[in-house]
Amino acid sequence: MLSLLFALIDRWLVPPPLLGRCDWLTRTIYAHRGMHGEGAVENSPTAFARAIAAGLGIECDVQRSRDGQAIVFHDETLERLTAQTGELRDETAATLGTITLTGSTDTIPTLPHLLAQVGGTVPLLIEIKIARAGRVAPLCLAVRRALEGYAGPVAIMSFDPAVPSWFARYAPRVVRGLVMTEEGWRTLGASTRRHWALWRARPDFIAYDIDDLAGRFAQGQRRRGLPVLSWTIDTPQRAARVRELADAPIAEATGLTTLIGPAAR
Numbered sequence: 511m512l513s514l515l516f517a518l519i520d521r522w523l524v525p526p527p528l529l530g531r532c533d534w535l536t537r538t539i540y541a542h543r544g545m546h547g548e549g550a551v552e553n554s555p556t557a558f559a560r561a562i563a564a565g566l567g568i569e570c571d572v573q574r575s576r577d578g579q580a581i582v583f584h585d586e587t588l589e590r591l592t593a594q595t596g597e598l599r600d601e602t603a604a605t606l607g608t609i610t611l612t613g614s615t616d617t618i619p620t621l622p623h624l625l626a627q628v629g630g631t632v633p634l635l636i637e638i639k640i641a642r643a644g645r646v647a648p649l650c651l652a653v654r655r656a657l658e659g660y661a662g663p664v665a666i667m668s669f670d671p672a673v674p675s676w677f678a679r680y681a682p683r684v685v686r687g688l689v690m691t692e693e694g695w696r697t698l699g700a701s702t703r704r705h706w707a708l709w710r711a712r713p714d715f716i717a718y719d720i721d722d723l724a725g726r727f728a729q730g731q732r733r734r735g736l737p738v739l740s741w742t743i744d745t746p747q748r749a750a751r752v753r754e755l756a757d758a759p760i761a762e763a764t765g766l767t768t769l770i771g772p773a774a775r
Contacts (some may be wrong), residue, residue: 516705518728520652525736527714532685534663536737536757538567538633539769540730542744543584551591553582554616558627564770566688567633569741569760572621572653579603580621580652592618599641621656630662634718635739635760637689638668646672654681671711678712686711687739691719692727701727717741720748723755743769757774 522775544550544557551557553570558577561568571584576599583606588594592609600607606618619627621636628634632671638653640646650673653666666677667687674686688711688763695703706717706726715737723740732755740752743761752759761769 513701513726516701517734520705520708520731521734523709524712524736528686532665532714532737534633535665535685535739537645538758539766540567540569540633540739540758540760541639541766542569542742542760542762543571544568544761545766551611551614551616553619554611554614555583555619555623555627556616557727558624562589562628562632565632566766566770567635567758568628568639569635570610570624571637571639572649573639574649574652575603575606576600577602577604578652580649580656582619582621582624583607584639586639604617605618608625608756620766621653621775625656625660625662625664628662630660633663634665635687636664636666638673640670640673646676647671650680654684657681657684665715667713667715667717671707674711674713685714687715687717688713689717689741690722690728692722692725714740717760718756720752729755 539560543552545560546552546557550560557684558568570582572580573583575581583598587597591611595608601621609618638649665685665687669689671688674688677684677686689765717739720740728738737757739758739760740756741760743749743752743759743765745765746768749765759769
């Protein structure tokens with residue numbers, strides 16, 4: 511009975527996107543943080559250039575700098591990917607733009623720089639990273655400002671349901687998604703929490719953890735017409751699974767090369 515009630519509320523609050531709104535979303539393979547690997551750091555201009563050359567969509571991450579700019583970088587801190595230490599949010603965009611990514615000549619790009627590089631040639635997924643207990647609106651505003659006038663296929667997404675909710679209210683033309691995992695959500699009441707997050711977010715699509723993709727929630731949403739992307743496809747086995755259970759993959763490493771085939775490598 512409860513599952514039926516949840517399904518009814520899903521249909522009422524989160525209907526599938528209107529025809530034509532985000533049809534492009536499921537027609538490509540997305541390179542997770544760009545096509546990174548030897549000679550190309552994740553979320554770097556070189557990794558993005560490789561993805562563009564291969565005709566792949568791009569998935570990237572953005573954080574907010576001290577002066578309110580959207581910065582293309584995955585981590586909250588700098589040490590894993592640069593020779594610097596400290597939190598990214600404590601630095602200005604100008605300073606971050608001078609920091610070299612480890613093992614490359616690339617520096618940390620801003621979202622406007624990435625948009626200029628892509629130029630609408632391939633689809634772009636922007637994952638908005640919100641620190642725990644962090645404010646949602648400032649980074650969402652920075653991303654919305656960056657997207658003004660951009661004509662290419664682009665969508666935002668986040669683990670935080672407040673992000674797609676913000677875009678539904680303040681930038682409804684932007685395609686929006688909810689990133690989801692069931693890790694840590696398998697306790698009593700977890701199903702309710704998943705549906706509540708969906709209702710709050712009101713997304714056009716979901717991006718679901720590959721390890722949980724076969725479960726009732728993800729497949730139920732897909733059956734009723736909500737597009738389902740899946741991450742991170744990083745092995746041939748996961749590539750086989752995503753072909754069967756999702757509408758588009760977000761992939762890297764051997765998962766990506768398996769999906770694109772030898773002709774596109």
